Amino acid sequence: MDTFLQLVLNGLMLGGLFAIISVGLTLIFGIIRLVNFAHGELLMAGMYLTWIGTTKLGLHPYLLAPPLVLVLFVIGVAIQRFILQPLLEARDAHVQIFATVGLSTALINLALLLFGADLYATPAAHVRDPILFGPFRVVVGQLVMFGAGIAVVTGLHFFMERSFLGRAIRATAQHRAAAQLMGVDVNRIYMVTFGIGAACVGLAAALVAPVYPTSPTVGTYFVLTAFVVVVLGGMGSLHGAFIGALLIGLVDSLSGFYIAPDLKEVVIFGLFILILLLRPTGLFGLGRGSE
């Protein structure tokens, strides 16, 4: 029983990390209507930056979270402004999606060029220190990811519901032309949205780098899982992504132990295909925030 509960605990903590990554992905999908295939490579870029910041500048990885959030926000805004927005006028909306695939490939190759294919380990700096709760054991890094996941989702929720900008973001997703008639600069909304989505992976990068080795293709693993979460939660839904992330975290943790560590991805993607077949709108229906 204690083992089971420990696995549940581990799963929920892992879910916190998936939540941060997935929320960014689902936001970009729900608002810009764009599947961002470069999401994982932004995470990868953030992880290399964390590695540089810790090993070259001697900073604690968590201390790098705020600047990374800022840097990734700016990168996200720039991608939307200089790559995706010019393609908005293109006749076929798929052009934008191909652009993110291209960006993903370009970033992977850039990383290969700069860092080679080796694994880079960011110093753990007490992030792996255990904390005991009675019979249960978590490491500092897990707890921080879980707390950060809840903070990000809650923060974004209030931002979207209460602020003028958040409301304008929702309005743009629900009726673009009408939002323009209210005085909303929709290009700016898309830039901010992509920026927030990228900023989420900036945070995730600083949290995950000390516990997971960095490589040019590291983004793929996390983001494929995030895609499952996004579909599970109902594409475009923040709350759905949060619940979905916790569920996938649980499935990851439990199947890794009870089935086989090597098979947990098979289980997750089996689930993914099952959801697509049985309930393509996700477990929580359509994301209400965005149509």
Added chain:
Amino acid sequence: MLTLNDVQAGYGRTTILHGINVTVQKGEVVTIVGANGAGKTTTLRSIAGLVRPTAGSITFEGEPIEKLSPHEVVARGITLIPEGRQLFPFMSVRDNLRMGAYTPQARARMATTMDEVMDLFPRVREKLEQHAGSLSGGEQQMVAIARGLMARPKLLMFDEPSLGLAPIIVAQVFDVVEKIVATGVTVLIVEQNVFRTLNIADRGYVLENGEIVMTDSGEALLRDDHVRRAYLGI
């Protein structure tokens, strides 16, 4: 206040407006009358910045606005209440109204405007927490008008506010439009119900196949034979 000078506009390669001239003076109520497909909506969309004119100029308070983006036009004080309501369906009515006050100028006075607008629409006040998409067609139209007023526009444009509504609701919409006109805001209105509209309009333009074929005072157009035959069915 507003001047359209030889404005040409269209979609893709098709030209819809073939050089139209329209003016609206401060405080006036002006209507554009025309058959389906004449280009009335295209005219309003050109002013709002949603359609970019291919030739001609549009000036508002002496400044050219034909190259501005829609949000910049709104910031100048022009608001379009679009055809077909175009509410944000998954937002509460209150949030829809807040969106109406998005520009910095409107935002600063939002609470006051909200009170004023609610006085005009007592029914909307009761529905504030409901999703806009769950309202009836008539209620949605009232919210669309209320949302437009939230911007505190200098020039308010209506596109077919009574389209698709039951006669009793149409009457309510006109009551509201008349109340808004009475507050002194400048209005440019396009409306199927030509008779009632010409009655409240100071002046009107007749638009046929993308050209202005006639313009006169509202009363004069009501008496005109061509207008009576073509648009009033008399």
